[in-house]
Amino acid sequence: MSKKPKPPLIERLKPFVAPLRVDGSGEFHLRSYKTSERGGLDKEQGEKILDANRKRLSDLQERLYAQDRWSLLVIFQGMDASGKDSAIKSIFDGVNPQGCEVTSFKQPTIHELNHDFMWRSMIALPARGRIGIFNRSYYEECLVTRVHHDLLDKEKIPRKLITPGIWQERFADISAIENYLSRNGTVILKFFLNVSKKEQRERFLDRLEQPAKNWKFSMNDVIERAFWPRYMAAYQDVIRHTSTPYAPWHVVPSDHKWFARVAIGSAIVSALEELNLRFPRVDKASQEEFAKVRKALESEGRSGAGGATRVVKRPVKRPAKRG
Template sequence: MADKRAKRLEKFIRPLRVEPGSEVDLERDFDPRYRGDLRKRDSAELLQTGVSLLAEYQARLAAQNTHGVLLCLQAIDAGGKDGTIRHVMSGVNPQGVHVSSFKVPSAEELDHDYLWRYACRVPARGEIGIFNRSHYEEVLVVRVHPENLDRQRLPPESRGPGIWERRYREINDWERHLTDNGFAVVKIFLNLSQEEQRTRFMKRLDLPEKNWKFSAADIRERRRWDDYREAFSEMLSATSTAWAPWYVVPADRKWFARIGAAAILARTLMTIDPQYPTVDERARKELRAARRELEKQAPVGAAADPYAAGHPESRRRR
């Protein structure tokens, strides 16, 4: 059954994957309104299936405590990162998931190399870590607004014309380091169209309860739309690798974006295939002794093993 589910997920997410070594043009290669053969009326059931799979495999991941998963979410403003996290992770144990949002770097963070603050938030083994915006801001926002490099106080020889190619290489090497040490890196770009962004901005302006989500900076950044699309395209081309590929998830339809993100993350966990730990014979003897002691403590008229009485199949698994 797991193999069949994995194959279905793989077929679903294959069109969203950026093939390593390919040259990406977002406008040409990825349609923000793509939905395959899915229909919105089926979205709730499909999302619930994905959430259930995540809950199942996240429990295994935590129990095995060998691998970790880092999910990097990138998008233009109003791309739906927060909603995706809220819906996709709705069924998992919150103790095993940590979300990190990266804003303007602090003075302490600027005193270190640009990857330092992200490395400090990498999940532990057995955990899923989510970067709501990620280290890719360092080749996106910083590239579109190069004045941010001044705040990073780089030495002159590190600010030459090859800085972005060097950062792509450094990011690829860092992600390879993580995957070599048992941490899967999942990278999702929520691909929003310019018109859908305008629609979402208008909603934030029209509804008083959403006014707080809008700022003047949103309009300023929107004016740089073409610059951001170029930076995203180059980033996807340079940093989609065999060990950490990018997935471009169409985001104009929120329901499809959430299903897509859930499918990609679930497929990653199924590829890791974490297993519940097994115990050795010495531990089994201790378990059997504990069982006998608890059975003796059963009140008169009560089943010696109340759980097995209600779940007969549990005895066959002993």
């Protein structure tokens, strides 16, 4: 009895992607998403999927780069110690660094504050054929700035423009820009690493107990922890108002880092698979020239390595002179 063929990769990854995807088509409530979900997998099964995703992502990235038409923007958001850094390192392990760039957005500099809130992100967008990874992003301006209202003063916005509707305005601006980018060939994937307050506490303690991780700890992280309810309310509002089919959010259970990596990697691979990426085809004239070069190289091999290879160049057509 013949074995049934395996379903396409996208179908196999769907169970780890679909339940987490938020595209604005329905109501969204953050409390409905469990932070400890594991997708029915154990860690060993997860590692196998993660490894397979890495290999496929490496191949897809090469095709993306060669085709030079699409670009991919991957945005990571989450509370401190939610696993953003380690997820980026693990998921993109093995991807050619020439076609992939990570931008980490810290506290805005004076120069950045002299521009609009989207400016520093816009100059870091990936070019065609590239993968751009944002570790935090322009969404910070609807999160930390919303939790700490005094930060708005540092953005030098005219006071009459700072109204109670400023957050709705920013949601609209972000969605408009993401729509514009998608219409120009940038695939946008946004991930909220949803970690529990209890798990964050354990990770902070781990950083304090292990000397090699002490550098990761900051007293400011503990201070921000006191604002947890306000951050959760801000994230709910952000995801609810900026989830679209062209720039969906994925609410990723992150109490188990290995499963977060499985879910994120699966979503990225699935999105690239849907682009049907292909290596560019060589035109007929080039194929004929390649055949001549191949023949010359093979002839050189038969006659010895000392012989020179004569490559026939195509004549260059020059524009007619203007009289």
